[in-house]
Each structure stands twice: as C-alpha cells, then as structure tokens.
Amino acid sequence: MIILKLFLFSAFILFSYAHANLDLSQDEKNYLKEKKEIKVCLSPKGLPLYGSKDHRKIGILPEVMHLIEDKMPVPLRYVPVKDWKECIALSKKGTVDIAALILASPNRHTHLVPSKKVIEASLGLATKITAPLTEDISKLDIKSIASLKGQKSIAAFVKQRFPEVKVITVNSIDEGLDLVAKGKADGYIDETYTLAYHILNLYSNELKIIDRVSEKPMAGALGVRKDEPLLLSVMNKAIDQIDPQKVRDIVHRWISVKVEKGFNYVLLVQVTAVFFLLMLVSIYWIRKLAKEVEKRKFIENELKELNENLEEEISKKVALLHYKDAILMEKTKLAAMGEMMGSIAHQWRKPLSTLHINIEMLEADYRENRVDENFLSTFIEKNSRIIQYMSRTIDDFQHFYRIDKEKKIFDVRKKIDAVLDLKMYQLEENDITVTISGESFSTLGYASEFQQVILNIIGNAKDALVEKGVAHPTIEIKIFYEGNRGIIRISDNAGGIDIDMINKVFEPYVTSKDSSNGTGLGLYMSKMIIEKNMQGKLSIGNVDDGTEVTIELRREKDE
The missing domain is CATH 1.20.1270 (Substrate Binding Domain Of Dnak; Chain:A; Domain 2)
Structure with a gap:
C-alpha cells in the first residue's frame, strides 16, 4: 500500500511538471517536491486590484495570479490578511513565502526580492474636474495631497517630488478621493488603475486624473522571501510563460467602459x-x-x-x-x-x-x-x-426648438417621451421616479408648444419635490381618452400647493419659487397654449399627497 501511494504521488508530481511546461532544474524540482504548496498573501487594497465577493477573490491581482498558478506544478495557498502591514509582517516571520504586490524599483522591503514584472502602471494624481488641464503639474496650485497609508514608495515619491506639499495619510482610497471631492485636499495620488476604476464608478462628475506625475511607469512584482532563491527562480520562469495580452485584457476588463460603435x-x-x-x-x-x-x-x-x-x-x-x-x-x-x-x-x-x-x-x-x-x-x-x-x-x-409653421396631428405620448429623455439626468440626479401609463392618442396643434407645456409642468414638479425634500419623490403621468376627448394627468407627491396660491397660479408673474429660480410665466403661458392655441383645457388641483395637473385636448384620428 505504501509503495502504491508513493507511486501515485510521484506520478502526480511528474504530471504536474509536464502540465506546467516549465524548464526546471533538478534542484528546483526537488525543492517543489518537498515544498508541496506556496503560501501567498495579497495586499487587500480594494478593487480593481484585489477584493472579494461571495467569499471569492476578485480583481486584477487574483486573476493574474491565477494565470501564474496555471503554470505552476504546485498550488498556491492564499493566507488572508486585514492589511498590507500584516502581509509584510507575515513575510518577515516566514509564515508566507510571497507578498504581492511590491514595487520592483525602488524596493523598500529589504527582506523581499522582487520577481520579474507582473503588471505595470503609472502614478497618477486625482484632482477636481474643474482643475485646469496641464502637462506641467508644478503649475497647479497644490498645497495638500492625500496618500494611502502603508504605501511607502508612493509616500517617498511625494516627499521627493513635492517637498513643500502637505501629505495627508488616509486609511482607504474612497477616503482620499472624498477629501478631494469635498475640497479638503487638492489631490489624491495612487496608481492609475485604481484611480480610473474608482472615479468612473463613484466620482465621474467630480474628479479627473492627471496622468503625468511619474516620469516612467511603475513595475509591480511578487515579493519573494530573500531566503528562498529557488522559489524566486521558479516564479520568474512561471511569469515568463504568461501571455502579456491576457494580462492587458484583465486590466482593461476592470477599468474600461464598454461601448459599441466606431469613432467618428x-x-x-x-x-x-x-x-x-x-x-x-x-x-x-x-x-x-x-x-x-x-x-x-x-x-x-x-x-x-x-x-x-x-x-x-x-x-x-x-x-x-x-x-x-x-x-x-x-x-x-x-x-x-x-x-x-x-x-x-x-x-x-x-x-x-x-x-x-x-x-x-x-x-x-x-x-x-x-x-x-x-x-x-x-x-x-x-x-x-x-x-x-x-x-x-x-x-x-x-x-x-424647431419652429412649427403650421398645426399638425401628433402622438402625445411620443412628445412626452422626448421631453422626459431631455430631462432624464436632472430627474435621476434627484432620485425622482417617473411612471407613465395608459393609452396614447393624437391631437392637432404645434408639437413644440405642447412639449414646452409638458416641460413646464415636469420642471415645476421636479422643483417642488427637490425643495421639499420628499423621501421617495415620484412623478406619475396618465394618458387616456374618452370618446373624442384626450386626457393627460401629471401628478407628484410634493405635498400640494397652498390654498391661497392655487387660485393664482395661472396669473402672470405669480410664482411660489425664489425670484432667482422662477419667472412666474410658465403656467400662465402653458394655459394660453393649451386653451387658446389648441382649444383645450388646462386645470390644476391638490390630490392626496401632491398636486395634479390635467390637460384636456380634442382627440384626432391618426393621419
């Protein structure tokens, strides 16, 4: 039985070496046969480099490490750590064999030897989107820069490049970017992959990247314990076997925005x-x-x-x-x-x-x-x-804003949808939900004037919801017809209009808004358009927890 087990184990080792396709020396083979597994700890910096989801390791670094592991004849065992400091401490004690990633140059961890380059990134600076564009960063008025705690090489670079700038140490990437967004720091420095990922997902309207901080890209490498020269040799051979295009595909899968057609x-x-x-x-x-x-x-x-x-x-x-x-x-x-x-x-x-x-x-x-x-x-x-x-x-x-020269029959639902498309970002920015239901109808009139009426009503509802800070702001649009009469009802849940004001809303220059936000002409002109130009009827009233505007128009047969 013992002889059979030894035979099977030997066959497994031989199969693994053959599968890995590495040109290993005899000393390296003997080392791996005795080692059986390689213990690795990864810097829990966060996405896109490394994170977890459903107890799975995700990010650029785990996917690249998987490519390396596929070339290895022995498995990699990942040791969880709470931060980079703990990972370095475990490598000093010999609890783990590899700490990833470290900078190949300059290497500030004397007990570790960097492997060959695994990934490469530039050093970038995130600033407010309003900051002026320049290739000479010295021209920017920068008094403080945030830097992630534990990144010794980056911190040393900041002190060397910006000796007069105050360095603010933060515990997370989001904390650093938030300081810049709120104006409490003039910039946040990190590698461009991390900056691009977080800005595209959280700060696309507030921050941008200045990608000319470091003169040359930084090479990220595996930090192999200094007392493991054979392991360093094996890891370098495995890294040489990786297809660089696969690494580039992994990086761009995490930081690129997907679109579909050619550039014009x-x-x-x-x-x-x-x-x-x-x-x-x-x-x-x-x-x-x-x-x-x-x-x-x-x-x-x-x-x-x-x-x-x-x-x-x-x-x-x-x-x-x-x-x-x-x-x-x-x-x-x-x-x-x-x-x-x-x-x-x-x-x-x-x-x-x-x-x-x-x-x-x-x-x-x-x-x-x-x-x-x-x-x-x-x-x-x-x-x-x-x-x-x-x-x-x-x-x-x-x-x-195309000027209509004559009245035409148009579909009211299509014109309302066009207005909502133009207002989409303002409504979404204020978390306002818009629902539209019912069966559309056609009417005769100037389509652009009708859209102006809908724009005024939707805009008034949006302003009321924002001003009153409604918890779940909603605008509801119902379209239906009864015989030759078409009806559009637009309601909100902003609490309604004061009784003293509701009878005056159609008078010119009467508004419940601040003078800088309203002219008092919107509803007055809307009523003129509906009742004078389109021979319809426009009315307003309070219902339940908000205001409802009703538009009645003559229903026409489609052309």
Missing part, C-alpha cells in the same frame, strides 16, 4: 461646433430679450399718456397686449431653453469625463506597447458610442 472624428467636430453655436444663440437671445424689456417699459409709459380718444386708446391697448403676449411667450421660451441647456450640461458631464479618462489612459497603454490594431479598434469602438450619444442629445434639443 468628423462627428466630434460637428458636435463641438453645434455646442458653441448654441452658446452664441443663447447670448443673442439674452441680449434681444434685454432690448425687448426696454421696449416694453417704454410702451408702458406711453400707455399712461393716452387720454385723447377712447376708441384710439382701446385699439392701441389691444395691439400692445398682443405685443406683450409675444414678449411673454419669447421670455418663456428662453427660460425653457436655459433649462434645456442645463439638462444637456448634466447629460454631457459624465460622458465628457469618461472620454477624458479614456484619452489619458491611452498614453499609458502606448508606453506599455498595448496599442496594436485590435487595441485601436476596441478604443475607437469604446469612444464612438459616447460621441454619438452626445450628438443625439443635440439633435433632440434642435427638434425641441
């Missing part, structure tokens, strides 16, 4: 041109509005002086009222345009931040010889979808 540089130029055109149009309309206000004041003064002929005075007043209504309509449209540009700014902020990070990471990829035909194709695919998404936002904005 012409489209990028077009989107940028449209954006600046919109800015110029806005400036033009604001100046035009100022001139119209001056004209209106002049006309109002003229009205006071009319005292000669009653018939002539009445006719002039009627003409003046039409003119004032036109000004009010224009002012309301400009207010809606300002709100929509705010929505576009919200919808563009995250994709712009993502584009910025992807482009900054491209340089690191180029330095590490990752840029080949497949990489370039993937990079182009990743960023095109973002650009096309931003282009669609501009298209929606253009369609929204």
